[in-house]
Amino acid sequence: MDGLKKHIEEITPITNEEFDYIKTFFKEKKVKKHQYLLQDGDKVTSEYWIVKGIFRAFHIDKDGKEHILQFALENWWFSDYNAFFSQKESNINIVCMDDAEVLCLTLSGREQLASEFHKMEHFFRMKLTSGYSAQQRRIISLLSNNPKKRYEEFASLYPNIMQKIPKKYIAEYLGVSRETLSRLYSTTSRD
Amino acid sequence: MDGLKKHIEEITPITNEEFDYIKTFFKEKKVKKHQYLLQDGDKVTSEYWIVKGIFRAFHIDKDGKEHILQFALENWWFSDYNAFFSQKESNINIVCMDDAEVLCLTLSGREQLASEFHKMEHFFRMKLTSGYSAQQRRIISLLSNNPKKRYEEFASLYPNIMQKIPKKYIAEYLGVSRETLSRLYSTTSRD
Structure with missing residues (x-):
């Protein structure tokens, strides 16, 4: 769990004693490739901090x-x-x-940590602040229907990810064809 | 500023003395109909809590x-x-x-309040929590391209707003024609 301590300390210092307590709220979980961590209809009991690996979150519409x-x-x-x-x-x-590998934290665990430690309340607020900003940028890029802007937003949100994720998923995330993605990729690389 | 105290106390109790200090961070501002509170290109120095009135936030794309x-x-x-x-x-x-009428709070003011009062850090985190959830629902409704779902999401986010906002803006928010909006409105009201 050393990585988690380092991660929290990017926002707020914590002592070893505090972290020894904080880490008791987290549960380790290993997940295999193609395994679902959450499925439509499941009750959502945890949030996850990713130790290693890549996940994809998707919604299935009525069609x-x-x-x-x-x-x-x-x-x-x-x-x-x-x-x-x-x-x-x-x-x-x-x-x-x-x-x-992920670390799981329940909502009651999150709220207890935030309530017992002002610095953890601060940590979770700061994480939400960045998440909120990223979502706002995503909404604007979806609304403005500009594939180039969507691609640039994607590249800033996920730097160096092009090699890690199959291009078909990147195209799907951006809502463009594979051909458009290739064109965006080469155009933006030349800019 | 009594409304603000009541609003904060929906999430956390505060004493009169605490609020007397907290309110010194807020600046009152009156805004006229059609006046811009923020324009594309402005440096964003404040966030706003609305005492009364309605605002519309929009993005203008490259076209x-x-x-x-x-x-x-x-x-x-x-x-x-x-x-x-x-x-x-x-x-x-x-x-x-x-x-x-709005109350303006600067980022340094927000951060100072959150740092000095654990309960204000909690308040701002809770507000971000609801905002983050609302944005996630908006992203899903935009992605799934389902006008009915978008309308339902709109109605849950903005209850009783239909009389307060001209229909052309609601249709624009939902990305549908006025005719589709009327159909959605009558269908959903009958459900």
């Missing part, structure tokens, strides 16, 4: 079409937060794209 | 087309948060739809 909400990489926090915060059933799926 | 990100009503916090948190220039516009 059975998949829409990728996000990818999640090492050091990222993720879940179906809408369902997690309200302790309801998920309406998304989260699948593992490469053998992974 | 000059407007896309509505959100409406904001009494008791809501809003800003271009992506730009506010990073203290950069806005890429959205926020316009007043009805004579309004």
